[in-house]
Amino acid sequence: MQFAYTNSEIVRQLIKEKSIAILPIGAIEAHGPHLPLGTDNILAEALANRLAQQVDAFVLPTLPYGQVWSLRHFAGSINVSNDSLINLLCDIGQSLSEQGFKIFVIVNGHLGNQMALKEVTRKLYDLCPELKTFAFFYPGTGKIIEELRESQAVHHTFFHADEIETSLMLYVAEDRVDMNKAIKNIPNVPEEVDYTPMSWEQFTDVPVLGDATLAAKEKGKRIIEVAVEKMANLIRQAEKERTQS
Amino acid sequence: MQFAYTNSEIVRQLIKEKSIAILPIGAIEAHGPHLPLGTDNILAEALANRLAQQVDAFVLPTLPYGQVWSLRHFAGSINVSNDSLINLLCDIGQSLSEQGFKIFVIVNGHLGNQMALKEVTRKLYDLCPELKTFAFFYPGTGKIIEELRESQAVHHTFFHADEIETSLMLYVAEDRVDMNKAIKNIPNVPEEVDYTPMSWEQFTDVPVLGDATLAAKEKGKRIIEVAVEKMANLIRQAEKERTQS
Amino acid sequence: MQFAYTNSEIVRQLIKEKSIAILPIGAIEAHGPHLPLGTDNILAEALANRLAQQVDAFVLPTLPYGQVWSLRHFAGSINVSNDSLINLLCDIGQSLSEQGFKIFVIVNGHLGNQMALKEVTRKLYDLCPELKTFAFFYPGTGKIIEELRESQAVHHTFFHADEIETSLMLYVAEDRVDMNKAIKNIPNVPEEVDYTPMSWEQFTDVPVLGDATLAAKEKGKRIIEVAVEKMANLIRQAEKERTQS
Amino acid sequence: MQFAYTNSEIVRQLIKEKSIAILPIGAIEAHGPHLPLGTDNILAEALANRLAQQVDAFVLPTLPYGQVWSLRHFAGSINVSNDSLINLLCDIGQSLSEQGFKIFVIVNGHLGNQMALKEVTRKLYDLCPELKTFAFFYPGTGKIIEELRESQAVHHTFFHADEIETSLMLYVAEDRVDMNKAIKNIPNVPEEVDYTPMSWEQFTDVPVLGDATLAAKEKGKRIIEVAVEKMANLIRQAEKERTQS
Amino acid sequence: MQFAYTNSEIVRQLIKEKSIAILPIGAIEAHGPHLPLGTDNILAEALANRLAQQVDAFVLPTLPYGQVWSLRHFAGSINVSNDSLINLLCDIGQSLSEQGFKIFVIVNGHLGNQMALKEVTRKLYDLCPELKTFAFFYPGTGKIIEELRESQAVHHTFFHADEIETSLMLYVAEDRVDMNKAIKNIPNVPEEVDYTPMSWEQFTDVPVLGDATLAAKEKGKRIIEVAVEKMANLIRQAEKERTQS
Amino acid sequence: MQFAYTNSEIVRQLIKEKSIAILPIGAIEAHGPHLPLGTDNILAEALANRLAQQVDAFVLPTLPYGQVWSLRHFAGSINVSNDSLINLLCDIGQSLSEQGFKIFVIVNGHLGNQMALKEVTRKLYDLCPELKTFAFFYPGTGKIIEELRESQAVHHTFFHADEIETSLMLYVAEDRVDMNKAIKNIPNVPEEVDYTPMSWEQFTDVPVLGDATLAAKEKGKRIIEVAVEKMANLIRQAEKERTQS
Numbered sequence A, B, C, D, E, F: 001m002q003f004a005y006t007n008s009e010i011v012r013q014l015i016k017e018k019s020i021a022i023l024p025i026g027a028i029e030a031h032g033p034h035l036p037l038g039t040d041n042i043l044a045e046a047l048a049n050r051l052a053q054q055v056d057a058f059v060l061p062t063l064p065y066g067q068v069w070s071l072r073h074f075a076g077s078i079n080v081s082n083d084s085l086i087n088l089l090c091d092i093g094q095s096l097s098e099q100g101f102k103i104f105v106i107v108n109g110h111l112g113n114q115m116a117l118k119e120v121t122r123k124l125y126d127l128c129p130e131l132k133t134f135a136f137f138y139p140g141t142g143k144i145i146e147e148l149r150e151s152q153a154v155h156h157t158f159f160h161a162d163e164i165e166t167s168l169m170l171y172v173a174e175d176r177v178d179m180n181k182a183i184k185n186i187p188n189v190p191e192e193v194d195y196t197p198m199s200w201e202q203f204t205d206v207p208v209l210g211d212a213t214l215a216a217k218e219k220g221k222r223i224i225e226v227a228v229e230k231m232a233n234l235i236r237q238a239e240k241e242r243t244q245s
Helices: A008-014 A039-054 A082-099 A111-127 A142-148 A163-176 A217-244 B008-014 B039-054 B082-099 B111-127 B142-148 B163-176 B217-244 C008-014 C039-054 C082-099 C111-127 C142-148 C163-176 C217-244 D008-014 D039-054 D082-099 D111-127 D142-148 D163-176 D217-244 E008-014 E039-054 E082-099 E111-127 E142-148 E163-176 E217-244 F008-014 F039-054 F082-099 F111-127 F142-148 F163-176 F217-244
Strands: A020-025 A057-059 A103-108 A132-136 B020-025 B057-059 B103-108 B132-136 C020-025 C057-059 C103-108 C132-136 D020-025 D057-059 D103-108 D132-136 E020-025 E057-059 E103-108 E132-136 F020-025 F057-059 F103-108 F132-136
Touching (some): A082 A103, A082 A111, A082 B082, A103 A111, A103 A217, A111 E111, A132 A217, A163 A217, B039 B057, B039 B217, B082 B111, B111 B132, B142 B163, C020 C039, C039 C103, D020 D039, D082 D103, D111 F111, D142 D163, E020 E039, E132 E217, E163 E217, F039 F217, F163 F217
Parallel strands (some): A103 A132
């Protein structure tokens, strides 16, 4: 149920029993010639909507701007700071808590947001003792991704506009993918990238990090399903513990 | 052209000639039983999209959270602080300027955001001398609203879920309006509201401030058209001055 | 009663019954060759003192620095940021509340301060539930100004060193006005000024916005009286509500 | 020359040769039954005006609010934080520098402001390399105070509403002093006051720290003269170095 | 070479050729009954000193306070915020850059600091374009730890006072380890710990997460050597690139 | 007892009776050719350790970075801002209070930190009503220094790498002093240094302010003993008052 399309009257009636709010967050970020700038938002929304069907929750409007420091110099990227994200999300969390929500689920489609989100969950933990906040970025999908991936990973944690992310998009928004423009780009990512800040244009000309031509809808479907199931289980567990205590 | 659905490659090619970015911003706010919580976002998007058709611009994804201090205690409202809005929007503006945009147009559908937006335009004026920032909230519509309005205005500046706003929604998103639930609510707004902070629940039980039953699609159409034309003229003028200088 | 000239002992005895504090705030801002830089402070003090005679209040020392972004490049203007104003005034408000004051009235003589003041009143509303804060800028004077004004307004909200403001000064501090230097200056204020930041030197050579030669003491008297009466009525009403509850 | 009473036109003409701005700052603070709450402001203004007569300078309007942490719980004190003071004064300094001022002299009448003022002078040193900022609190008066004082000092650095401060007030604003209410109060100030925060009400019932009955106008005159001469000499020296370099 | 024990004269002479500064950072954090509170500082120093022997660098004094949110409720932990760490470390980095250092290496012994350190490296990247900043937390040790570990890991990323960390301490500071008090503690770490904030006392009574009884000096030696070699190689590479460009 | 080398278990048992925490703080600052950069840290630690032997306290790890604005341009100095220090120390104080400590003693070896420390003690006074915070910088040593000093003081408050500070170092860390390099440097410190910011390189070529050749271990011993005794007495007094109330 989309929170933006419901109304005040309905929320007032349902809030006591329907006290989970899911916020999708992504980014506007260069994803090469075959994927749109809003890829991470589309994926976060797809995950959030599927998750809401599994648990009794409202889906909040997507926060479409994220921290894209590493790709900020590629055309089309819009970068916001960790501090700005943290403050806005803490405001939202506090407001949700005052409204009576008990579980705040941030479904993130963009790796670069994770640090800010971790800080948000901790700040809200102290600010709103009644609210439990989750921050999810494809939880539980490590194994399935390893199984499905046919190309070699360019880097141990980044996946960006590659076989995997393109597969996810084929599954949730096929019409936003132009497979004719999908490319294979295997740059040599310097080892120091894990220890010192690097703008990605320092090691690649195009904002694609892998072989997008190997993408397949079915792969995306499998990964999305695993992530949604993992999130649903964790929320159901939290809901159970909350109502029992 | 929706920025989120275009891609990095296209932006790289077009940015020099297509250097106007339009950002819709609204709020999640209680609008009574006949209008959705996301009303201000829907209206901001409608204005932004129509404006983009008139001037050669990208439409950025909507920032759907706003400052709703006055109605924060009504069910469904999500309130964020002026400071959080200002910081996030300044980040976005700086990023747009670094990307090569020359004109940043914030199309606002929610009165409560205006103070933050004014501060944003001024901060960006100093931070990004190359960028011109506009903040619009239904510009130039004072007269047409006075002409069209059949009910008396409850307050000299607020219009909220009333004849006017409901008319706007009927024109741009009729399926999101439930006219069966539209009500007339004429609370006695205390005079001191202009001089001291008041939560609206202090003077009204429902978050409707006027007579929504008098709403009509045609009224909304006229107001939207006036606002869009005014914005388009101002932007065309700015564009002309910029390219001439 | 001037707070600065009373003493600790007296305040200790009177604070329970005399719990209204009035703070004048203005600015140091270019007002052309016929009015002093401190015009807005002089006017704010005049309003505050007259108001204090009507309600049982202390008048605090004037805060003489304000936000003068638009005229900051004219000789003599001193500009402070909204954030600095907000923080200082919130400190003052909190201190007044701890001292036992119940009503904090900010009498503002400078339009540019209004945004900061609105934020102050809201922050104090949350920080000090026992304190009621008003921010006044010539309340209730719209009609009388329209009636009295002989020259056409240069802009729908600005009045600056013009017929009106000069009249106010003639009434409250005639010796600070040099009518021999009063000029008529009717610049063409661009329409975009309402939507994008403009330094006033972009459209006028002198910091006068209207016809100061038409100023008259009697006009100033009428406007001041209306403003003071409006403020006094609102405060008396608030005082009544407070003591009844 | 009072800056607030001059005008933009005059400043524009004089700023190149008259590039010293003097800002008096004090506080609203309990000073017992014989001295007004605004004592520190009155003294700062008196020093500033006398100083301006010696050097060619503008006197800015007094900033009448200061940091009164130690006496904040006495009736009538208004306390503002160091951070708020620092930010406001840095704004003022930057604005003065943009206006063309070269020397910014802060004449302080309240010991509690000194820490904030030191930080201000250092921040402005980095922010405005063209501006030289002084912060003065009765410079060079150590010896003369020792000579004149008949009562014993209650504490090695505090002087508050005592023989000395009352003498200063008798000299500069005799009509604001009620010597009939002047008292002798010699509390036992705990030694730890220099090392751990103490609210003064922990060791004294009245906000007087010494023997005010020994105050004499002539004592005040001598101290003021020494302070003014010291400030004038330092400014003249700085002015000389500046124009020579 | 310990920076704190060298002197200004020597630094002045060597800074051009010896332009690498290594900062150890750890935390004061509960590590059970067999390891001291300063374990992470001791380890960071040991790594930093060994690294300095491999590359021509100064070792700065250890910053001994870190972010220990998860264990803040265990006796002896001292927790500082990410924001405080970030600001202090950015100050240090800027100062080093102004002093002429070219490479700033933060050697971290405490996982909880990693988020703050990543932000620091990025902020310094923008603030000090001449300075290259690294943040290391046992780089390159994943494989060797897997090989050496005899007990099962309690969690995929945490290692705390367990077989591994105790081994590290046995190698670098055997006299600070009391193996008689080493315990095996295998709590059931809830899966949700990766997605929502949990204080560790929610799932364990003692701040040990694994089997410390299996610790061995030789294991620690191997891991330290791998980490030091990895850091040295990356710094040598950066040094080479810098001097070549 | 060094807090860093004790462990969680011991703290848990002792905290109720051993509730005093001593934090040494100094700086990394140029001290000429005969004293190390870490001089102020070494001295702070020496004072802290001696103090801990007199009162039943834990000694926390030294915070080795301080505010060295005045000497920041001399080789080897590392400068951090007052704000960064204040925030970090307030975090530490709050954490100590949550752990159960009742008295927090900051033993400072660097004059430049005093302003930040005063702010810290006041902020903690409000944040942690249960915690009493002291900030000490050689308390009670004024007279003994005057007695012992053979050279004239270069300035009324600064003592830096001179007879006095070198004597202190000879007593507590003789092996860190190179008396062969000790020099006499008596620069002409401009009078304005007390009223306007000056970088010390403006008046001296070397970061020594006095005659270090006159240093003697015995002088240092006497000063340290006086300071330690003064601190111990004040803490014992506070401890007594606390346990009695």
